[in-house]
Amino acid sequence: MPKFFSWERFLSNLPKLLSTLPVTFEIVLVTYSIGVILAVILAYIRIRNIPVVKQIIALFVSFERDTPLLVQMLVSYYGVPLLIEKFFDVDTREWPRIIFVFIAYTANVAAFLSEVFRGVILAIPKGQTEAALSCGMTGVKSFTKIVLPQAVRIALPNMWTFLISLVKSTSLVYMIGVVDIIGRAQVIGSATSHSLESYIIVALVFVIFSILLQFPYKFIERKLAFKNKQEK
Amino acid sequence: MKKIIFKLVAALLVISGLAEIAFAAKKKETKAKVKTIIVGTGKIYAPFCYLDDNGKLVGYEIDVLNAVDELLPQYQFKYETFDFANILIALQAKKVDIGAHQFGKTPQREESYLFGEQAYRAAANKIVVLKTRNDITKLEDLQGKTVNTNTGNLVTEFLEKYNTTLPEDKKIKLIITPSNVPVEEKIAKIKNGTYDAVFTHNPADIEKWNAEYGNLLKAAGDLSKETSVFTYHVYRKGDEELKNAVDAALKQLLEDGTLSKISLKALGYDSTINLK
Numbered sequence: 372m373p374k375f376f377s378w379e380r381f382l383s384n385l386p387k388l389l390s391t392l393p394v395t396f397e398i399v400l401v402t403y404s405i406g407v408i409l410a411v412i413l414a415y416i417r418i419r420n421i422p423v424v425k426q427i428i429a430l431f432v433s434f435e436r437d438t439p440l441l442v443q444m445l446v447s448y449y450g451v452p453l454l455i456e457k458f459f460d461v462d463t464r465e466w467p468r469i470i471f472v473f474i475a476y477t478a479n480v481a482a483f484l485s486e487v488f489r490g491v492i493l494a495i496p497k498g499q500t501e502a503a504l505s506c507g508m509t510g511v512k513s514f515t516k517i518v519l520p521q522a523v524r525i526a527l528p529n530m531w532t533f534l535i536s537l538v539k540s541t542s543l544v545y546m547i548g549v550v551d552i553i554g555r556a557q558v559i560g561s562a563t564s565h566s567l568e569s570y571i572i573v574a575l576v577f578v579i580f581s582i583l584l585q586f587p588y589k590f591i592e593r594k595l596a597f598k599n600k601q602e603k
Numbered sequence: 604m605k606k607i608i609f610k611l612v613a614a615l616l617v618i619s620g621l622a623e624i625a626f627a628a629k630k631k632e633t634k635a636k637v638k639t640i641i642v643g644t645g646k647i648y649a650p651f652c653y654l655d656d657n658g659k660l661v662g663y664e665i666d667v668l669n670a671v672d673e674l675l676p677q678y679q680f681k682y683e684t685f686d687f688a689n690i691l692i693a694l695q696a697k698k699v700d701i702g703a704h705q706f707g708k709t710p711q712r713e714e715s716y717l718f719g720e721q722a723y724r725a726a727a728n729k730i731v732v733l734k735t736r737n738d739i740t741k742l743e744d745l746q747g748k749t750v751n752t753n754t755g756n757l758v759t760e761f762l763e764k765y766n767t768t769l770p771e772d773k774k775i776k777l778i779i780t781p782s783n784v785p786v787e788e789k790i791a792k793i794k795n796g797t798y799d800a801v802f803t804h805n806p807a808d809i810e811k812w813n814a815e816y817g818n819l820l821k822a823a824g825d826l827s828k829e830t831s832v833f834t835y836h837v838y839r840k841g842d843e844e845l846k847n848a849v850d851a852a853l854k855q856l857l858e859d860g861t862l863s864k865i866s867l868k869a870l871g872y873d874s875t876i877n878l879k
Binding site for chain 1: 639641646647648649653654655656658681683684685686689692693696697698699783785786787791811812815816
């Protein structure tokens, strides 16, 4: 009697699905690392109150924060190419789709983290910057050498939470046809009429992945905390 | 500060201007050669378009268009896969030039898109029920029953229209799910009685489901002539040149019997009999 679940299919699907994991890693690595750098710049500009640019960033952040990631990705995939074609006359149709995922996710990471950074940078007492400036440091140097290292320490829990949430939100990319683990699960489901095993594997992978991500965080946090104590 | 912004803007303008010239030149070069046509299809719709074990895109849609491509030296087809619901959006956003996902013609769709004139598959939508049920054999038997259909397909549209002609207590209860919902759900729900019937226009589906889930289902007759599927390729409005070329190639394939060979190979039966 054929069944809805079989271990045989579970085991045969496992390697197929795991082979798509590099796609997820790639998305997370690229978007998070570029996003963090952009976020620092955005936060810095907003705190420095640079006119016009500041308003544009505020608008950008509010768009990224108030619309679903899925919508942003679809806008990036269907809208951005039209803009590129209009202004640069470049045919983007043969670009790999993952580029549009990068655009959408990087913008999202940058917007969210810029708000995190803005908060923590403002949380550093102004006296720190003033002291640095009075020692003869330039504005940028006092920011990168004095304020940022302290700010990152406070921002870390939020940054890490966002990283884990980013890993999970990569599960949306199949919507524009990138074959990540969910995309592959659907493909297998269509070819074999059995999806249950694949989706169980997907769930397990995300759980394991998120749990594993907690270990480096604990390590880094312990390191930073220890340093704090010594400094006192 | 103002100076810096001014300089930045000026620099950007210059760069974009240069880029435009550079890319424009590149574009002209490629135009002279074979024109690349991007086909938007799906990848989770076996046996029409799906990925095989090696991750290669295969299926009836691809086989047909490959044969068409061979007859048209001026074009080269490339395939991109999308979620079914997104193919027409991609067509409008100029991401693709041809939509191939067993599209049927409807007046609403024809308002926004250009349809081919030569269909490349014909099939009737069958009512699928549990083997143990004998009370449903035709459309009228579905009144007051619960059925499952997919978003955006012909059956959904037809049944919604049919419902408007029925009194409140006889209306067919439609449970409309996205086309990417796993098959298990369909089978499990028809097995436990949540759905009284589901539909398919691919007779091979029923055999496959029976093989996978233990001989549960049977075809209980055709739904209606109006939902008989004639599938066409979809183009952007104004793309007559491409449409005419593909139509002519399809006609040739149909007449010399290649199309029915492709159908036999990819689907297991000849779905082109009613086309001639």
